[in-house]
Amino acid sequence: MAGSTHASLSAKAPAAVPGARKGRRFSPWQEAWRRFRRHKMALFSAFALFLVVFGVLAGPFLWRVPINEIDFAAKLQGPSWAHPMGTDDLGQDLLSRLIYGGRISIAVGVAAMIVAIFVGMLVGALAGMASGGLDAALMWLTDLFLSLPQLPLLLLVIYLFREPVKGVLGVEGGAFILIVGVIGATRWMAAARLVRAQFLSLREKEFVEAARALGASRMRQVMMHILPNALGPVIVVATIDIAAAIIAESTLSFLGLGFPSDVPTWGSVLRDAKDYLDIAPHWALFPGGLIFITVLAINFIGDGLRDALDPRRVL
Amino acid sequence: MIPSLLGISVVLFTLLAMAPGDPFDELATNPAVPPEVRAALRLKFGLDDPVWMRYWHWLIALMHGDWGFSFVSRVDVSTLIMQRLPVTLVVIGASQVLAIAVALPVGVLAATRPYSLFDQIANTFAFIGFSLPTFFTGLVLILIFSIQLDWLPFVYRADIAATGWAFYWEHFKQSVMPVTVLGLFQGAALVRFVRSSVLDVIRLDYVTTARSKGIGERKVITRHVVRTALIPVVTLIALQMPIVFSGAVVTEQIFRVPGIGSLLISSMLANDTPVVMGVTFVSACLVVIFNLIADILYGWLDPRIAFR
């Protein structure tokens, strides 16, 4: 975490005189990488996250035990060479189930983030460029969504729409689309507010005014001058959104309202395990630990990116 | 506040109206309900009216506290919710108090000594705290304190057969884990926010002015830094209320706390639509009320607001 407030602290110190780093040239992105590298936890987390993602992607090719091979003889076993993460009450291999579940969790996290950021940027950019009525209406909508209790609403939507969507898109695909859509739809507000605030401040900046004075079209102003400068904080929010979406998906699965019960996700494995805490704690600790490590790593990376891209904001 | 509540009601009603099937499916599949009664019900609830009429009637009913009838428990939804609500409010309230009690001093202390060992430890724990999903923390606490150590009960019981001090002691014991799980999760996020808010304020010119007055560092921090730094913190606490409710649903489910969160889950699993709608609406109302309280607090903390 060292580094999370460097910018704010040195602000009081006299600004280093330009030309101090003569000879070394940095583009803004190189500068960002230089700052990111200083955040040791973020760097370490990036490595940890890489391991987890690589594990769930390559896992099925390396660990070929089927996820639903029932073996009552080996039920509720702790970690061993045959089952590195032990087995569940049906004797199914937890490692392969968690590899499979990790794919789903991370895919949901990334997909839901994309939905949320896409909607958020769209709403935010529209509100930020249009002033007056449209802006006020969009912001009212954003505030409305912000005051909705997310989980009850998530649960409500899934409760109401699970069956019909399943009919159209199939069991697993339907659940995936529904969960991603719903998580995305309840998480776009932060991005929208952020993008709007960025747009509002950037469009008054003198360099945008200069572009206008040069005759740049509105599209060019947005694409060349406003958007690239608004992107840094959005990337930070996007990263942290992945973590939040993974938690949201796991929560749904844990409550039994996510993916169908025969699909192992990290949350649903944990749900199955919670009644066996006393005799098979490993069953709960492995999925829980994986969620924790993944989310923690993403949050640390987000913090590192914040230092790198958005030095002034801290939360 | 009124527009937000109306907006929420529109969202909920839209969801309900878009949902396939009919809220009376449950009655329809119940052979005990004769067709003519069902038709009478349809007429009574105006299910054949245009959408906006149905919304209007639904809204009027909602405002009169007529939230329908639970198919499962066979009682009014409002009665059911009122039974469960106090427990939830106590758990949420206690966990918020815990979160603030932990986050304020830790955040302020960390910000006044940036990069010190304390700051780094506090920061690491804050990250761990809000990266741990509540359902996992809950299970781990049960594993340690109920199963391994056997100190605390892991099932919350509403009917404690004890009186006097013992009654309160039992209540305290069974509340410890749910409140801790929820409070620490909130507190972790809050620590980071308090820290950054204090760091923002501590750099401002008027803090230097305060130092130049010779009033001592303690007074500078408490009078001039914390007071202003609290203003955005109040907003954040209000904005986080929806997340707190989400956390409460999970926590209640894990520890089997008989609050509205577990009511929501059990009604969903039992397809008890009126209760589901009622609970969702109540939690939305609570969030709006908390936002209103935050706005009032904000105006009180920041004299600049009153003159806008």
Add this chain to the structure above:
Amino acid sequence: MAETLLDIRDLKTWFKTDDGMVRAVDGVDLRIDRGETVGVVGESGCGKTVTARSVLKLIDMPPGRFENGQILWQGRDLIPLPAEEMDKIRAREIAIIFQEPMTSLNPVYTVGDQIGEVIRQHENLSKKQARDAAVEMLRLVNIPNPGKRVDDYPHQFSGGMRQRVMIAMAMSCKPKLLIADEPTTALDVTIQAQILELMQEMKERLGMSIMLITHAMGVVAETCQRVVVMYAGKVVEEASVEALFGNPRHPYTQGLIRSIPRVDRGAEQKQRLEAIPGTVPSLLQPPTGCRFAARCKYVMDVCTQAMPPLKEAAPGHFVRCVL
């Protein structure tokens, strides 16, 4: 000779940054006598503000630190002084006002509260008495209707009025020295004139000294008796105001005076401005020789080899130049 109030000797205030040590103040000597107004001039980043804040130890440490030197206040060194002792000096002996009147007052307290806070800290007064004293101070700095305005919040005042409030606050314990850190830079020229006049009036009434930090040569010429010119963390010239403007000896001072357009010169005297080429050197790795060498038109080999000492070129006129 008048009694010396403040005597700064070879002060070095450095800041640790990600890129290395910034030598913001790098060996400054400065003296202020009772009753005089000393101007400290220089461009942004020359260390004048850091010097001013060092006197009251208002530098955040870390990242800043006193690398060397003494700050003698009436003979007592302030640098090793514990915080509680320092607090007795602040406001009561040495007060300070800042550049930005808009941000120097706490927005959540009334101006009466903020003035009263200083008074109550240093004098044993009740809340009521402190409030009355605050009203009196506001009246002293010519704020209309002080009895009513004492309960107003800073955002209800204009920039010039806020600077008056700051002055009222600084004056409330009748300090011996007022450090004014660019007190009029953020203000309009007509308001600047009002504030400078008010400071002059306060000075005469309380018999205090003023250390005026500014980048505006005009302000110095009109208000100060003695001037210290700083460049890149060092004092380059020190003289009475008449000597400095009449016979500037350091090439930097000369350039500074000649680069300002003069509104009082007629068309016949109007000429091209004499710009100083180049930019200020980095304070991360300052050049070994004279810090102005790279921009100086009289530069010689010796200039780049060693830092010239501050020597007395004429009685009371010190200059850091080999010429």
Add this chain to the structure above:
Amino acid sequence: MGKDQLLSVRDLRKHFAVKGGLFSREVERVHAVDGVSFDIGKGETLGLVGESGCGKSTTGRCILRLIEPSSGEVTFQGADVMRMSGEALRALRRDMQIIFQDPYASLNPRLTVGAIVGEALEIHGLAKSRRELEERVVQLLETVGLQPDHMRRFPHEFSGGQRQRIGIARALAVEPKLIVCDEPVSALDVSIQAQVINLLEDLQEKFSLTYLFIAHDLSVVEHISTRIAVMYLGRVVEIAPSRDLYDTPLHPYTEALLSAVPIPDPTVKRKRIMLQGDVPNPIHPPSGCHFHTRCPIARPDCAQRDPVLRESRPGHWVACHYRG
């Protein structure tokens, strides 16, 4: 003003709505520019001075249509600027340019200096090839005293003075006739100020530019301008050739402003006219002459009658009932 006139502004007004309350209704109006008229001749520099909030920057931006004025006429080379749209407005952008105050906010931090200076060439299709564009950018950089290899660098690698040069190069790229200089040296250190002022003077001579030079610093404006217009609370109170304005200021506000400018020479002693109070709020400007609340020579009827700008001496215009 004769046939050499380049720009003429007549009764320009800009009111900003202050929004508040439910559904952000307009609750109040800021009269930022409240009826401004002046002319600029070819090749001259008109200085526009006044204290903060007097509307001088808004006036500059309204002329460029960076801010849409509420009413008034702006004529540039005989064409009505207010009615321009589409292609005509684009063409106007080649003739009128602007230089900004803040050298840190006026350059896009994500673009290289080459891209910043070359943007205008790209927008207006002024370079046929990548090579030609680069050559032109190099030429522009050299014109403002920068090195060709600076074009691959990013703004954060430059000092304030150098950034201001980049901003000037960007404005010069379209070969404009008029440049609005909005406080171009206020944010710079004194020694750097002189560099930029000298550069602006050189460029004016080299490219026969016309400047509208907006600043609050009277000495700078007096130095660079041929004529000066003094603004107070959204109105022009006096226009005169710059020496004339200094030697014989007519409006009491100009007089006070001039006497408040500190002179960097301790031997010069002057009588200072001290204005009382602060500039009134432009939401509720005083009736009649806006200056009457602070004017040392105000009489009762100043609060009733609006003074008009009239020519008191050849070329010297003043808006005061009792002076000139």
